[in-house]
Amino acid sequence: MNQDLLPDSISDLYANMTAAFFSQFQNLIELVVTPGWRQYQIIIIVFLWMLAFCLKLMTQSRWEDWARSRTGWPKWRLRILVQLMRRLTLVYFVILSWGLYLIMQQVTWPSRSYLIGVFATLAVAWLVIALLARLVRNRTIRRIFKWSMWIYATLVALGLTDDVADFLDGVAVSIGDLNITALGILKAVLLIGVLLTLARIGAGAAERGLKSNDDISPSMQVLLAKGIQVLLFGAVFMAAIRTLGFDLTGIALLSGAIGVGIGFGLQKVVSNLISGIIILMDRSIKPGDVISLGDTFGWINALGARYVSVVTRDGREYLIPNEDLITNQVVNWSHSDRFVRLDLDFGTSYGDDPHKVRAAAIRSVKTVNRVLSGGKHEPVCHITGFGNSSVDYVLRFWISDPTKGLTNIRGNIYLALWDAFQSENISIPFPQREVRLLGGESDDADGQQLAKE
Structure with missing residues (x-):
């Protein structure tokens, strides 16, 4: 962009963005009220949506019967199928609108199918974003991701991305040599969200792959899985810092100073973390082992970074700190073998x-x-x-x-x-005691004498 054309202040940026929105809104009003192909396209879009809804009513039961018969499919494919079934109207609208748009591009002027192409693009974007959002487990983050991506897709379809980007890039806060803009924060948030999702998926896939490998012991599987998680999420953290523009050299010096102070206050936490690494490396206990620690008897359900989950026969789950398993005597009923x-x-x-x-x-x-x-x-x-x-x-x-x-x-x-x-007529004895009550005058006299004494 030419530097001479850049606005001088945030108010100018806001005015430019408002003018762009108002211009697009006026164009939309003109598309609706002006007779001709513009109104025809809106009528066609409404008709396509109604047709998609009717097709959903007519075919939904057949699709549900077909989906129930897909018992051998993997879980991820079945989840995608369920999401598509919930948005069957949108799926039909995407197919109908894109089919009609491609036909009209060939047989009519491109301007006569412009609105249809915009709505077809938006429908595809909304459908893809809805499917990708299911990868985010946290409900709040999922909603933020969905709405932010829908807004971005709408801006792209309407051609307003440059105006909004210029406005957000002008909203900035300067801290020394560091310049943080609203656009940079939004990019960092989106990047962190995508990277966190990819890191979670990658860590889950690696953990499942390690568990399916019989050549690796259960304790080493947990250790490798934890190591992969630390590497992936550590990389996401570093990428987020770099995206925001922070200097990693200064952060390293600051984190070293802070780490010394935090270390004294988190000695138990650090001790449990180190103990967990020792347990995983020496393979003294592993998931599935039966152990006794004090009054607790059960089997290892999971090995965590700070604690070990032990499930007892009565269904209670004890979270035992890793340090207790290192410093106390533990009976492992299945350490070397299961007998x-x-x-x-x-x-x-x-x-x-x-x-x-x-x-x-x-x-x-x-x-x-x-x-x-x-x-x-x-x-x-x-x-x-x-x-x-x-x-x-x-x-x-x-x-x-x-x-x-x-x-x-x-x-x-x-x-x-x-x-x-x-x-076999074998008897089990039990202790027997014989109690004698002694009577007579001499006994009574002795008893009275003892009472006086």
């Missing part, structure tokens, strides 16, 4: 044959589901001592699915032992 040995203590009467008791116990435990048998996983039963009222035993058995619970398997084995001992 777990459990011990169950019981006792029988001295009148029962110990050989018979051991054989009955081993037979009964083998009838319980989830209990392994054979080889080194064969259940065993040993005498552990002679108690005050019973012979004490320990029954040892193996399972391969600790995630299904430990209390329930112990309960089932106790029931199996009860049934086996009942059928």
Whole structure:
């Protein structure tokens, strides 16, 4: 643009933009009220929209039946199909308007199809923007993206982008050598939104690809996925700063000074972050492992940057800081393999044959589901001592699915032992106490003497 033609102030920019809008509005009014092909085009556009709506009513049920039969399609394709079904009128209007516009460009003067081309272009832009907006999960950001892109598409179709850009570029704030304009902020916001969406999609695709690779351990999958996320979102942050025009050298010095102060106040947070990296690198725990930490028993649901998600059998989800898993003793029931040995203590009467008791116990435990048998996983039963009222035993058995619970398997084995001992006439003793009530005059006198003392 020629520098001599640039406006001298923001008021001049606003006046120029207002004049451009007013001129376009006048042209639109003239298109509506002036007889001729301009009015005909508006009537044709209204007719095309009504025809598109009628086609939607006539074919919507058939499209829905066809969409329900696409059961083998990928999820992303089904989501696009659902969005198109919701905007079926707009889809028909795009097809009809563009078809008619291309035909009229060949058989009539181009000016006689100008309005049809503008509305056809706007319809395509609105449809594409509506589909792309579904990639943004946050509802507020999605609405901002949708409306901003619709406004931009409308300005492009009406030829007003240069006037609006000149006005926004003239609205600026100067801070030293830094000059921030409204146009630069809008460009930065749009760029950040697009890059954040692409970064999220890329990080999700990388995470899914890592999870499908069986050659990489689960802990390394999480570590690589977190690293990719940090790189992608870090690149977005740097691009945003560069777009706004900040000097990265000054920011590096400032961030170093601020980082020292923040580090003292966020020691626990930093400790959890470092502990999380250590856990991922040494692979001491990984998603799916069954662990015990204090009174918490459950399996690892997810490994986060600050905490580990542990789900217990009762459905509760505990968020345990990574530092606790590094500094405290953790029982990993499935660290090296998935096999777990459990011990169950019981006792029988001295009148029962110990050989018979051991054989009955081993037979009964083998009838319980989830209990392994054979080889080194064969259940065993040993005498552990002679108690005050019973012979004490320990029954040892193996399972391969600790995630299904430990209390329930112990309960089932106790029931199996009860049934086996009942059928074999093996008794389970319990402590008995005998209370004697002593009567007589001498006893009463002794009691009274003790009461006086």
